[in-house]
Amino acid sequence: MQEELNQFIADDVWELVPQPRNMTIIGTKWVFRNKLDENGVVSRNKARLVAQGYNQQDGIDYDETYAPAARLESIRILLAYACALDFKLFQMDVKSAFLNGFINEEKFRLEDSKPMKTLMSSVTKLTKDEECESVDSTKYRGMIETTHLGLWYPKGIGIETVVYASSDHVRDYVDRKSTSGICTFVGCCLTYWFSKKQNALVISTTKAEYVSAEKACQQALWMKQALIEYDVRLDDVSIMYDNKGAIDLSKNPVQHSRTKHIKIRHLFLRDNV
Numbered sequence: 001m002q003e004e005l006n007q008f009i010a011d012d013v014w015e016l017v018p019q020p021r022n023m024t025i026i027g028t029k030w031v032f033r034n035k036l037d038e039n040g041v042v043s044r045n046k047a048r049l050v051a052q053g054y055n056q057q058d059g060i061d062y063d064e065t066y067a068p069a070a071r072l073e074s075i076r077i078l079l080a081y082a083c084a085l086d087f088k089l090f091q092m093d094v095k096s097a098f099l100n101g102f103i104n105e106e107k108f109r110l111e112d113s114k115p116m117k118t119l120m121s122s123v124t125k126l127t128k129d130e131e132c133e134s135v136d137s138t139k140y141r142g143m144i145e146t147t148h149l150g151l152w153y154p155k156g157i158g159i160e161t162v163v164y165a166s167s168d169h170v171r172d173y174v175d176r177k178s179t180s181g182i183c184t185f186v187g188c189c190l191t192y193w194f195s196k197k198q199n200a201l202v203i204s205t206t207k208a209e210y211v212s213a214e215k216a217c218q219q220a221l222w223m224k225q226a227l228i229e230y231d232v233r234l235d236d237v238s239i240m241y242d243n244k245g246a247i248d249l250s251k252n253p254v255q256h257s258r259t260k261h262i263k264i265r266h267l268f269l270r271d272n273v
Contacts, residue, residue: 004049008049026052028049028051029050030048030049030050031047031049032045032047073184076151077186077223077226080153080159080186080187080189081227081230083155083156083157083187083189084155084156084157084159084186084187086156151189151190152189153189154188154189157188157189158187159187159232160186160238161184161185161223161224161227161237161238162184162185162238162239163182163217163220163223163237163238163239164182164183164241165209165212165213165215165216165241166181166212166241166242167180167205167208167209168208169204169205169208170201172197177197177199177201177202178202178211179195179197180195180198180211180212180215181193181194181212182194182195182212184219186223191223192223198212204245205243206243206245206249209242209245210243210245210246210249213239213241217239217272220237220239
């Protein structure tokens with residue numbers, strides 16, 4: 001705790017002023033956490049003095065909030081690019097980084113407040129949400145079984161970008177919807193993957209694969225734009241999917257009875273082929 005307070009003093013991040021009228025007073029509280037090393041052993045105890053921002057109201061105390069954060073696929077693209085050119089990467093951390101920014105709104109705090117541990121009544125009875133989906137326990141089992149697996153990023157590879165797309169067909173026996181799967185590679189480095197159930201019910205494997213390819217096209221365009229930051233300008237990004245009907249449909253604008261129901265937003269793929 002004293003280390004945290006010393007950092008506040010060193011950075012000179014506050015100024016004592018008389019309490020103004022008609023201003024929201026934001027309280028503070030201490031948050032404690034144990035930092036673990038790679039073996040799961042406690043390496044140090046950390047204490048952070050945080051603001052109780054839930055006392056603020058949108059449009060009155062602040063206009064908007066934004067916390068910039070890097071997407072994981074952006075970090076993986078950086079790693080793949082560094083491996084391709086055999087760069088050395090160094091990891092760093094800015095100590096008390098949140099104290100180095102500037103805020104537009106004035107902030108005030110209470111000196112001797114007694115905050116509650118919870119904003120809910122302790123006597124409120126909780127009821128089961130009948131409309132919410134049950135927790136899928138297989139996700140946890142899947143994560144436990146794959147803890148020994150990781151991503152391999154070899155050095156000296158190229159930066160050829162490829163997107164793979166696939167889909168099953170009405171695999172879900174409850175709502176009969178299909179599931180799309182997408183993987184993206186920079187060189188031979190896996191940078192992004194996802195599996196998601198499609199929103200609409202499809203009546204053919206062609207439609208299911210075509211919807212997956214459309215999602216892959218969106219990701220390919222994003223990757224193409226992201227690589228420009230590394231001065232890599234790709235003319236084309238290959239999208240691999242294994243359905244001849246979907247491939248023909250992405251290039252041929254002719255509609256027939258099996259494809260006339262496809263929504264306009266899915267024709268985004270045809271526009272970018």
